[in-house]
Amino acid sequence: MPRTRDxxxxxxxxxSAQGAWGVLAYMVADDEGRSVDGxxxxxxxxxxxxxxxxKIGVAAQIxxxxxxxxxxxxxxxxxPVDAAGFTLVPLRAYPQPWRQIKESLQTLKLxxxxxxxxxxxxxDLDSSDSGVLQDFLRYGRTECLANRYLLFxxxxxxxxxxxxxxxxxxxxxxxxxxxxxxxxxxxxLGVPATIVVFRDCYMxxxxxxxxxxxxxxxxxxxxxxAPVKGTWPWKKFLAGLRPHAKSEAVGLNLAFELGQFLxxxxxxxxxxxxxxxxxxxxxxxxxxxxxxxxxxxxxxTRARSLAPYVDAFERARARRPGDRALLDVPRLxxxxxxxxxxxxxxxxxxxxxxxxxxLVSWHHAQTIHFLGTSIYYKPTRYANRSVIYNKAWExxxxxxxxxxxxxxxxGWDRIALMPFES
Numbered sequence: 001m002p003r004t005r006d007x008x009x010x011x012x013x014x015x016s017a018q019g020a021w022g023v024l025a026y027m028v029a030d031d032e033g034r035s036v037d038g039x040x041x042x043x044x045x046x047x048x049x050x051x052x053x054x055k056i057g058v059a060a061q062i063x064x065x066x067x068x069x070x071x072x073x074x075x076x077x078x079x080p081v082d083a084a085g086f087t088l089v090p091l092r093a094y095p096q097p098w099r100q101i102k103e104s105l106q107t108l109k110l111x112x113x114x115x116x117x118x119x120x121x122x123x124d125l126d127s128s129d130s131g132v133l134q135d136f137l138r139y140g141r142t143e144c145l146a147n148r149y150l151l152f153x154x155x156x157x158x159x160x161x162x163x164x165x166x167x168x169x170x171x172x173x174x175x176x177x178x179x180x181x182x183x184x185x186x187x188x189l190g191v192p193a194t195i196v197v198f199r200d201c202y203m204x205x206x207x208x209x210x211x212x213x214x215x216x217x218x219x220x221x222x223x224x225x226a227p228v229k230g231t232w233p234w235k236k237f238l239a240g241l242r243p244h245a246k247s248e249a250v251g252l253n254l255a256f257e258l259g260q261f262l263x264x265x266x267x268x269x270x271x272x273x274x275x276x277x278x279x280x281x282x283x284x285x286x287x288x289x290x291x292x293x294x295x296x297x298x299x300x301t302r303a304r305s306l307a308p309y310v311d312a313f314e315r316a317r318a319r320r321p322g323d324r325a326l327l328d329v330p331r332l333x334x335x336x337x338x339x340x341x342x343x344x345x346x347x348x349x350x351x352x353x354x355x356x357x358x359l360v361s362w363h364h365a366q367t368i369h370f371l372g373t374s375i376y377y378k379p380t381r382y383a384n385r386s387v388i389y390n391k392a393w394e395x396x397x398x399x400x401x402x403x404x405x406x407x408x409x410x411g412w413d414r415i416a417l418m419p420f421e422s
Contacts (some may be wrong), residue, residue, distance in 0.1 A: 003240055016046045021145030021194075021241040023051055025060040026156035027125040028164045037065050041097035042231045043199075047099045050234035054107045054239060057144030058335045061136045063166070072136065075101075075108035080248040083119045109217035112295035118240055127155075128174070130181035134188040141189055148194040148247065150237075150254075151186075151216070157226075158388045159202030159326060160404070161397050172191045178400045179211040186215035194218065194247050194291035195254065199232070201225045202323050202388060204275050206285060206375045210406040213282040218251040218361070220258065223273050223328070224321035230265035233257055236395040251276050252362055266366075273365035275372060288354055289410040292336075292347035296415055300339055308339040309420045313377060322370065324382035324391040329355050330371035332381055337357060354401065376401065376416045 026046055029036045044060060051058040052075065061072035072096060094112055102110050116182075125132050158165045162176030177185075186193060193216040198204075204221035212219065240253040255276040266272040299309065312335035316327040333352030337345045359373040379386045392398065398417055407413040 011140055011278055012322055015116055015382065019146050020101055020146045021056050021150060022048065022140070022144035023056060023058040023150045023152065023238065023241075024137065024140040024144065024193075025058070025152040025154065025276050027060065027062040027153075027168065028064065028126075029065040030063045030088060030127060030166045032162070033392055036228070037287055038069065039228060039231075040064075040154060041095070045097055045104070046231045046234045047152070048108075048110075049104055050238040053235060054241070055107050056238055056340075056361065057108070059136075059140035059143045061139075061216060061411075063125065064095070067154065070127065070132075071095065071098065071112065072139065073098060073101070073110055073112035074109045074140070075105060076144055076356070077108060079261055079287075084333065107369050111358050114319055126166050126168040126178040128162075129168070130162040130177065130185040131170040133182070133185040135178065137185060137189045151196045152188075152199070153197070153203075154199040157198070159323065159374070160205050160207035160401065161388055161393075163198075163200055163203070163398070167405050174407050175197050178403075179208060180400075181405055183211045183215050183405075186212060189215070192217055195220065197254065197258075198222070202374070204273075204277070204373050205326065206289075206329060206373060206403075207404050207406050209279055209282045209373070210285065210409070213279045213405075216268045217247055218257050219277045219279055220251065221277070222319065223326070223372075223374045224271065225269060225320045227262060227266045227269055227272050228269060229267035230261070233261050248361065249279070255362050255364070263366065269320065271366035271369065273363070273370040273384070275360060275364075276362040279362045280312030281354075285351065287408050288347050288351035289406075289412060292344065293411045293415055295341065295343035295347050296420075299344060300420065301395065305339070305422075307422050309336075309344075310422050312367075317377070317379075317382065318374060319369065322374070322386045322387050324379045325376060325386040326374040327377045328369075328371050329373050329375050332375075338400050359388055375412070378419050380419050380421065 018125060028039050028076045029040050040062060044062060047060060048058055055074040059074040098112055153163060155164050158176055160179065162178040163175040164177050167174040186244045195218045196216045198221040209219060236257045237254055240250055259274045263274040263275060294301055303351040315335055316332035317324055318326045318328060330352050336348035356372055363372045379389050383389055401407060402413045
C-alpha cells in the first residue's frame with residue numbers, strides 16, 4: 001500500500017507540469033558488427049547526460065553484441081520504482097559505461113536493472129520479440145512519468161520488413177521485429193508516443209507511417225542508410241523538449257538539428273536524408289493509393305505494352321544509400337503521370353500531392369535523389385543489391401508484408417510483390 005500511494009503521488013506531480021517530456025531509448029547491438037557496442041555506449045552516455053542537463057526523465061535498454069545479458073536503467077528526479085521481471089543488481093555488475101553515467105549525473109538519480117547480470121551465466125533476451133519491447137515500454141512509462149514521450153530506436157533495420165534481427169536462447173534462426181509487432185508493442189505504452197525517432201536504416205516508408213499511425217503522432221526517419229558515424233547531438237535535441245511547445249514544433253526542431261548534424265557527419269555515404277512525418281495525416285494516403293492499385297491492376301491485364309510502367313517503376317527505385325527494394329514515392333508518382341493511362345495518372349497525382357503536402361512535414365537531403373518517403377517494390381534485376389530483400393527469407397517476408405496495415409487497407413501488396421515486367 002505505501003508503494004501504491006507513493007507511485008500515485010509521483011504521477012500527480014509529474015502530470016502537474018503541463019507537457020512534461022520523457023525519453024525512452026531501445027538499443028539493440030546483437031545483430032550488428034562487433035564494433036557497434038562502443039558506438040552505442042557513447043550514444044547511451046550522451047542521452048543520459050543531455051537528460052540530466054535539462055532534468056528530463058530517461059529510461060534506456062540495451063542489448064549488447066559482445067556482453068551477454070540485457071541491461072536497462074532509468075534516471076529521474078526521484079528514485080525510480082521497482083519493476084517486475086528484471087532484477088535490481090549492484091552497479092559493479094554492469095558494463096563500465098553505466099558506471100560512468102552514474103558518476104556524471106548531477107540532477108537525476110540512476111537505478112539499473114538487468115536480466116541475468118547477477119548470474120555467472122547471464123540470460124540474454126530476444127530483443128526482436130514484441131513482448132520484450134512491450135515490457136521495456138511499460139517499465140519506461142512507470143519510471144518516467146510524463147505527458148509526452150520521445151521514443152528512440154537504435155539498431156539494424158530492414159525497412160518495411162522490420163527492425164533488428166535477434167533470437168531466443170537456443171534458437172538457430174534470428175527474426176526481425178516486424179512492423180505489426182512494433183505497433184502492437186507501442187500500444188503497451190498506454191498513450192501514443194509523441195515522436196518516434198529511428199536511428200535505423202530505411203525506416204522512412206509509407207508502410208511504417210501507416211502501421212504506427214494510431215500509436216505515435218510524429219516520426220523521424222531516413223529513406224536511406226542511417227550513418228553509424230558520430231554520436232547524435234542529444235543536448236540540442238533535448239533542449240528543444242520544452243514543456244509548453246507544440247509537438248509538431250518540437251518534431252521540426254529535432255528533424256532540423258538532425259539534418260544539420262548529418263550534413264557534416266555522414267561519413268562515406270553520398271547523402272543522409274531525414275524526414276519528419278505527420279502520422280495524423282497518414283490516413284489520407286489510403287484513397288489515392290487504393291485507386292492507384294486498382295488502376296495498375298487494370299492496366300496489367302489490358303495494356304498492349306507494359307514498358308512505360310516498367311520504366312516508371314524502375315526509374316523510381318532508390319540507389320545507395322537507399323535500397324533497391326524501395327521506391328521514392330514522390331518520384332514514382334511523377335513518372336506515373338506520364339504513362340498514358342488517365343486513371344493511373346490521376347491517382348498518382350493525388351497520391352503525390354497528399355504525400356508531399358500533408359504526410360511529409362519536413363524533409364532534408366543533400367541532393368534531389370530522395371524526395372520525402374519510400375514504399376516497398378520487390379526488386380527484380382537488383383535483388384542481389386538489396387539488403388531488404390532476401391531470397392532465403394522471401395516466403396516469410398512476403399507473408400508478413402501482406403499482413404501490414406497499409407496492404408490490408410490499399411492492396412498495395414498486389415503491386416509490390418508482383419512487379420511489372422515487359
